[in-house]
Amino acid sequence: xxxxxxxxxxxxxxxxxxxxxxxxxxxxxxxxxxxxxxxxxxxxxxxxxxxxxxxxxxxxxxxxxxxxxxxxxxxxxxxxxxxxxxxxxxxxxxxxxxxxxxxxxxxxxxxxxxxxxxxxxxxxxxxxxxxxxxxxxxxxxxxxxxxxxxxxxxxxxxxxxxxxxxxxxxxxxxxxxxxxxxxxxxxxxxxxxxxxxx
Amino acid sequence: xxxxxxxxxxxxxxxxxxxxxxxxxxxxxxxxxxxxxxxxxxxxxxxxxxxxxxxxxxxxxxxxxxxxxxxxxxxxxxxxxxxxxxxxxxxxxxxxxxxxxxxxxxxxxxxxxxxxxxxxxxxxxxxxxxxxxxxxxxxxxxxxxxxxxxxxxxxxxxxxxxxxxxxxxxxxxxxxxxxxxxxxxxxxxxxxxxxxxxxxxxxxxxxxxxxxxxxxxxxxxxxxxxxxxxxxxxxxxxxxxxxxxxxxxxxxxxxxxxxxxxxxxxxxxxxxxxxxxxxxxxxxxxxxxxxxxxxxxxxxxxxxxxxxxxxxxxxxxxxxxxxxxxxxxxxxxxxxxxxxxxxxxxxxxxxxxxxxxxxxxxxxxxxxxxxxxxxxxxxxxxxxxxxxxxxxxxxxxxxxxxxxxxxxxxxxxxxxxxxxxxxxxxxxxxxxxxxxxxxxxxxxxxxxxx
Numbered sequence: 001x002x003x004x005x006x007x008x009x010x011x012x013x014x015x016x017x018x019x020x021x022x023x024x025x026x027x028x029x030x031x032x033x034x035x036x037x038x039x040x041x042x043x044x045x046x047x048x049x050x051x052x053x054x055x056x057x058x059x060x061x062x063x064x065x066x067x068x069x070x071x072x073x074x075x076x077x078x079x080x081x082x083x084x085x086x087x088x089x090x091x092x093x094x095x096x097x098x099x100x101x102x103x104x105x106x107x108x109x110x111x112x113x114x115x116x117x118x119x120x121x122x123x124x125x126x127x128x129x130x131x132x133x134x135x136x137x138x139x140x141x142x143x144x145x146x147x148x149x150x151x152x153x154x155x156x157x158x159x160x161x162x163x164x165x166x167x168x169x170x171x172x173x174x175x176x177x178x179x180x181x182x183x184x185x186x187x188x189x190x191x192x193x194x195x196x197x198x
Numbered sequence: 199x200x201x202x203x204x205x206x207x208x209x210x211x212x213x214x215x216x217x218x219x220x221x222x223x224x225x226x227x228x229x230x231x232x233x234x235x236x237x238x239x240x241x242x243x244x245x246x247x248x249x250x251x252x253x254x255x256x257x258x259x260x261x262x263x264x265x266x267x268x269x270x271x272x273x274x275x276x277x278x279x280x281x282x283x284x285x286x287x288x289x290x291x292x293x294x295x296x297x298x299x300x301x302x303x304x305x306x307x308x309x310x311x312x313x314x315x316x317x318x319x320x321x322x323x324x325x326x327x328x329x330x331x332x333x334x335x336x337x338x339x340x341x342x343x344x345x346x347x348x349x350x351x352x353x354x355x356x357x358x359x360x361x362x363x364x365x366x367x368x369x370x371x372x373x374x375x376x377x378x379x380x381x382x383x384x385x386x387x388x389x390x391x392x393x394x395x396x397x398x399x400x401x402x403x404x405x406x407x408x409x410x411x412x413x414x415x416x417x418x419x420x421x422x423x424x425x426x427x428x429x430x431x432x433x434x435x436x437x438x439x440x441x442x443x444x445x446x447x448x449x450x451x452x453x454x455x456x457x458x459x460x461x462x463x464x465x466x467x468x469x470x471x472x473x474x475x476x477x478x479x480x481x482x483x484x485x486x487x488x489x490x491x492x493x494x495x496x497x498x499x500x501x502x503x504x505x506x507x508x509x510x511x512x513x514x515x516x517x518x519x520x521x522x523x524x525x526x527x528x529x530x531x532x533x534x535x536x537x538x539x540x541x542x543x544x545x546x547x548x549x550x551x552x553x554x555x556x557x558x559x560x561x562x563x564x565x566x567x568x569x570x571x572x573x574x575x576x577x578x579x580x581x582x583x584x585x586x587x588x589x590x591x592x593x594x595x596x597x598x599x600x601x602x603x604x605x606x607x608x609x610x611x612x613x614x615x616x617x618x619x620x621x622x623x624x625x626x627x628x629x630x631x632x633x634x635x636x637x638x639x640x641x642x643x644x645x646x647x648x
Contacts, residue, residue, distance in 0.1 A: 055625070058327045058626040059326065063317060063321070069318040093316070
């Protein structure tokens with residue numbers, strides 16, 4: 001009943017969590033802030049977030065792609081995401097400049113590289129994870145973004161045009177490499193980054 | 199054996215008797231009598247200043263402790279932890295398209311989802327609404343375990359101080375406050391019932407006013423509430439409605455100890471019900487049955503009737519409809535602004551350093567909350583009476599409500615939000631998502647017409 005006890009529990013595990021987390025997010029203060037946020041979203045206080053916990057955020061609930069974004073946090077077939085998973089997904093949005101501070105050659109490609117940011121966006125379209133965006137998947141996302149305001153025919157022609165422009169190998173789907181090509185001039189690093197104030 | 203204990207027993211009884219008498223006399227002289235006459239000795243302010251010095255010292259020690267371990271103290275920032283661009287949906291998407299394919303205003307671009315994606319993740323990291331429903335985080339520690347985030351930086355000296363604090367708060371302050379609370383409420387019920395026996399008239403209103411003020415003042419002291427009233431020349435007058443931002447049930451006590459209001463609320467059972475029935479005998483308050491609350495016309499009619507009668511006291515209403523954590527003001531429900539009388543806005547801002555006044559009703563029940571209140575150091579707040587406002591020509595109730603809300607937010611230094619306080623418990627309405635979809639569709643279709 002008293003918030004006291006669960007808070008104390010969180011605090012004792014905290015230094016461990018920071019240790020492990022600093023491989024993903026370098027800054028201690030950012031990790032602390034994210035942990036505090038995780039804790040405040042975790043209404044059930046069981047150390048993991050469910051989809052309902054995300055949907056409780058009004059600004060996310062009114063986002064047309066809200067459900068897809070929430071899905072990105074949950075690994076295949078799972079209903080709960082722990083703090084590590086929470087941070088890994090958010091790490092995609094670290095600004096690219098941050099990597100200058102963490103030159104660990106064994107770490108492999110960082111989560112917030114341009115490539116990985118594009119892959120994150122690609123997966124928002126590619127629901128069945130077959131590494132291709134089909135016409136249906138594109139239509140689904142379009143429908144989520146426009147609601148009831150555009151007719152099926154118009155939407156269909158928009159989808160067709162988009163695939164035509166992007167598709168280079170003629171399979172009427174957009175693969176990840178075709179996706180990258182279409183967006184090569186877009187400043188992905190800036191548009192898919194979140195800057196902490198402190 | 200028994201004869202050995204007897205004189206000791208007698209002595210104990212005598213001591214207890216004396217200490218009780220002394221305690222009650224002190225209580226009477228220093229608290230109840232001033233409450234009756236509305237005077238203050240300034241003891242509470244002295245107490246408040248002493249506490250502030252102790253808190254500053256505690257924070258310095260923690261900072262020192264943290265520096266020794268080469269770590270940083272966790273400092274909460276309620277103004278937001280990430281940078282958010284204020285640009286609108288259209289602006290951002292057009293900008294993205296222009297920089298990408300060089301064709302501004304063209305049809306759908308696969309990069310359009312970046313906008314929604316980033317906005318979505320930004321709201322996951324930090325959103326404007328959910329943080330308003332939990333207590334505000336403090337920048338310095340106030341020796342209450344419930345508000346500490348830097349637990350591992352506490353030294354022995356601080357722990358001793360904290361322990362002392364616990365003893366004082368639970369051993370001395372809490373029993374004192376509980377006694378006062380019972381006295382205040384008891385007197386209120388008793389005296390208003392007596393006044394109810396008098397015939398309606400000037401004498402009755404005069405006495406009722408005095409009794410209400412006196413009992414509320416005792417309750418204020420029961421919470422060790424240190425209140426500063428500003429701009430008292432704007433105090434609400436008869437025939438008007440007083441609106442204020444809502445943080446806790448204590449708001450009522452704070453406002454009612456400085457002026458007389460007609461309360462509005464649902465009829466409760468139990469102790470609350472007893473108090474309500476007693477109060478309404480002395481002067482007209484507006485209590486609604488549970489079933490009547492849903493009927494908006496009935497509610498509006500009763501409020502208008504009350505307001506039309508100039509001999510009745512101004513109505514006190516909290517248009518947010520729920521408790522918000524005092525860092526922002528949320529959407530005002532338009533019901534009270536449709537009535538068409540003068541509105542007297544009041545801004546209430548609590549100082550969270552001495553005790554968190556916000557009632558998180560999803561986490562704590564009423565009894566738990568009152569216990570928290572009475573075992574904090576004090577409740578310190580400022581009340582600003584704003585100049586009266588009326589609905590202007592061509593303004594509808596919603597615009598008027600927003601205007602009043604903006605004035606209150608500005609005066610109290612609170613964030614002005616358009617979100618509904620009801621989001622504490624309910625899901626956001628689909629219509630807001632539909633608005634976002636409409637905006638985006640305009641960008642798509644608008645491009646086609648070029």
